[in-house]
Amino acid sequence: MPGKPLGEGIEIRDGREADVEALLPLLRGYCDFYEVSPPDSGLRELADTVIADPAEGSLFVAEEGGALIGFAVMGMKWVSTRGSRAGHLEDLFVSPDARGKGVADALIARCAERCRELGGTALGWITATDNHRAQQVYDRVGGMGSTWMEYELEL
Template sequence: MTEAERIAIRPLAAADRADWQPLWQAYLDFYRQELAEGVTEAVFARISGDGAHCGLVAERDGKMIGFVHYIVHETTWSLAPTCYLEDLYVDGATRGGGAGRALIAAVGDAARARGCRSVYWHTHDDNARARTLYDKVAVLSPFVRYDQILTPQS
């Protein structure tokens, strides 16, 4: 059995909090992000519940080695919804074994089942290792992303 064949993908569950947390923290560290604990608690509640956000995990030999979070939403360019793959992370020690590809494929399957026209995601332009996989499973968009940071109104 190959490494990729030993990977199981399943929905994230509330009972996964302790196994998900170190992977989530490693993901945040990779992107040099710090979140208040309350934000992390709210994120986990969203992705492990029955709301619009969804979470899947990759396991190998019963151990969680990765996750993906996604959200299906309406779009102005189609009657069919689209799917935003928001977060994808695979433990560094297991990268290259097929978990990332399997998680992306599982999001595609879930999006297709919900009638989506596409799945899209972002990454840093210097995330070369991930982009090697992304170039094999998707088409690089010509769009450039801009962020406008909003301050609370007083």
């Protein structure tokens, strides 16, 4: 998979229970970017659940010098138009001071690797139409834009 090389001393790994408190500021940074404010309890539950139960998804972290500098959350689903399983990158965030070090590229690559391990034939994601920096990353790693529109039903 193409992409920017990962900076020296940065590790991409599975998230662990011990990471949850350090993940909260990154999760909050992601939410702040999208101007939403779920409660910390919900963010903790997301991290705890995905870390504890692989059937719920995968949470990867980027670590540099013992500090978490980014994360990605992905899940798997069946896609009838493919006749196969595919991964969906739900969340991707790199702390502002760690951007430009190849962290986002490496997190996407790790999600793609996990997706393949689980029998997935594609990895998809969405982004805001005005998130041009992220779109540059997605283009760099070989992502292709889609003509599909996303809808959401609030429950």
